[in-house]
Amino acid sequence: MSGTTNRLLIRASDATSWVMCIRRAWFDKHQPITEVKPDAFMQFLFEAGLAHEASVLKRLSEQYLVCRANSAEHTLELMEQGAQVIYQGRLVDSEMNLIGYPDFLIRNENGLYQAADVKLSLSENKKTTQIQLGVYRRLLKNDLPAIVYLGDNRIAQLTGDDVDVSVDQFLASMKQLITDAQPPTVRYSYSRCETCPYINRCLPEFVRKEETSLLYGVDGNMADQLAQIDISTISQLAKSDAAFIPDLPHLRNERKKTRAIVQAQSYLTGKIFQLEPIALPEGIWIHFDIEDDPMTNSRVRHVYLWGFLVPSYTKTSFEYVWSDNESNDYQGWISFLQKIEDYRHRYTSIVIAHYSNHEKATIKKYAQRYAMGNDKTVAWLLGDESPLYDLQKPILNSLILPIQRYGLKDICKNPNLVNFQWENDESGSQWSVVQFKKFQSESDLTIKNFIKETILSYNRDDVTATRKLEMWLRELSQRNDFID
Ligand code: SF4
Structure with missing residues (x-):
């Protein structure tokens, strides 16, 4: 297929870019970047997606005769022959310049085919999945719901007027984007532009x-x-x-x-502005940060590391609770609560500082998961006299900073603000999940321990960063030379 013909086609998979940003969809068609190196987390998701697809293929092969298609013509032939399940079929509508690659086509008792895709989850990119599957239904020219085989072994069915409206919008917009000689004008959005391969083309223009x-x-x-x-x-x-x-x-x-x-x-x-006085709670501060895994078999988040930095806040003051896998999730939670009780006895009047609401929200979820809302430690952690203190709050309430995001790393890594650097520059919460997955699948004990050490080191840097942030805020609360 020539480059021009290729460009004129609307692919169901174009929905991925289109839902994110129509300008990105335009670049994909007119000036694509083909060499995009996925980061470790994207690579992990890709591999997990392939493994899930292989397991669905195995399951279907045990029930049906599965035929693999190798072209659009071959897909049609297999459908005419009444193949029970067609794997990697290709559906084409040359009038509409539309093409789709459903993972599976499954023949029902009336001889009609249903499209099915394999997805790790529906919660992320739900609109993209709806449009892709909606396009398959258009290509199949029937109203049967499309099927999604989810990573937690559930099977979802997608249908409905909302989906049809989204598909109509997608097709009309893509037709226009293919014809347009210039990319559409859109607004900058950190969340979607940050990871976009075209950022270097767009950002200078936004800044200018x-x-x-x-x-x-x-x-x-x-x-x-x-x-x-x-x-x-x-x-x-x-x-x-x-x-x-x-x-x-x-x-x-x-x-x-x-x-x-x-x-x-x-x-x-580039100035820091203070809108209100910064008031930090009194007490012995313990810095707290968790690492959790959203990619469990059950898709219920499992906290594999509850990390703390206690006085005297040196490298050796790092303490933690570790949980190897989902099956000992409860033991990890109980050990965490015991550690909190230890701190209550060790120090008088403690402040458990964390950054953003994630830690508190996770404790609430664990309390619900194990029906422990009345447990005395949980009640203390979540009650009116809670020692938990979100360090992001005084920043959002009192300060305006010369940065685009108010995340822990955005503030701490900035040389003009906290200027704390993580030992491993690549590390981050997604990086940590990838390392944890490697830890779980590794059988060599030496390598396994090494991976665990790298995760602990990253978490120790996180809690050290919140300690540095606390010190920076204390210093800032004393100064007034920068206040306008
Ligand atoms: S960088 Fe932002 S505006 Fe540009 S194509 Fe990507 S998502 Fe769209």
Whole structure:
């Protein structure tokens, strides 16, 4: 198939880019980047997806005669012959320039085929999956629901008017994108642009235009509404007066308006602004961070590491609870609660500091999972006198920083802010999950222990980072030379 013909085709898989960003879908068709090296987590997901597909293939092969298709013509032949299950079929509608590659085509008792795909989960990229499967249904020209074989062994069926509306929008938009000579104009969005292969093409343009959605707290909708009142650039926003900005659907209260303006000033000047005094709780601080695995067989998150940094906050002050696998999840949880009780006895008046709500939310989920809401340690951790303290709160409440994201690493790694560097530059929560999976599958004890050490070292750096952040905030709360 020639490059031009290829470009004119709409593939069901184009939905992946299209749902993320229509500009990305345009680049895919007109100026694609073909050499994209997936990061370790994406590679892990890819391999887990292949393994899941192989297990579904095995299961279906035990029940039916499965025929593998090798072309669109071969798929049609197999369908005409009434093959029970067709693996890797190719469906084409040349009038619509539409093509789809369902993982399986399954013949029902009426001789009609249902498309089926294998997905690890539906929660992520649900819209993409709906459109892909909706396109298969169009190509099959029947109304049978499409099937999804999920990673936790559940089978979902997709159908409905909503899906048809999304498919219509996708097809009309893709037709237009294929014809357009220039990429569509879209707003910058950190969450979708950060991992996009075309970031180096788009970001300079966003920066040159001083796109307001480059700012923390300003999303595309807010940027559109600001543009309607002639605030289209970061400089214009920085010079604005909150009192004269009307209430907008995505920018209603005075505080939010002030934050957006000061964030624009911080972006332009690199300055830290303090809006309110920083008040940190008194007590003995213990820094706390968890590592959890969302890719369990049951898809229920399993905390494999509960990590702590205790006084005197040196490398040797790192303590932890480790849980090898999902089957000893409960023992890990109980050991965590015992450790909390140990700290209660060891120190008077403790503050258990963590960054963001994830740790507290996880404790709540574990309390529900094991029906332990009335346990005295759990009740203390989650009650009115809770020692848990989210260090992100004083930052969000009191400070405006010259950065795009207020994550722990964004603040701590920045040389102009906390300036704490992780020993392993590649490490992160997804990296940790990949290492944990390697740990679980490794049979050589020496290698296994080495992997565990690297995960512990990463977690120790995380809790050390929150300690450094605490110290930085304490210092900042004493100073006033930067306050405008
Ligand atoms: S970098 Fe952002 S705007 Fe550009 S194509 Fe990717 S997602 Fe779209």
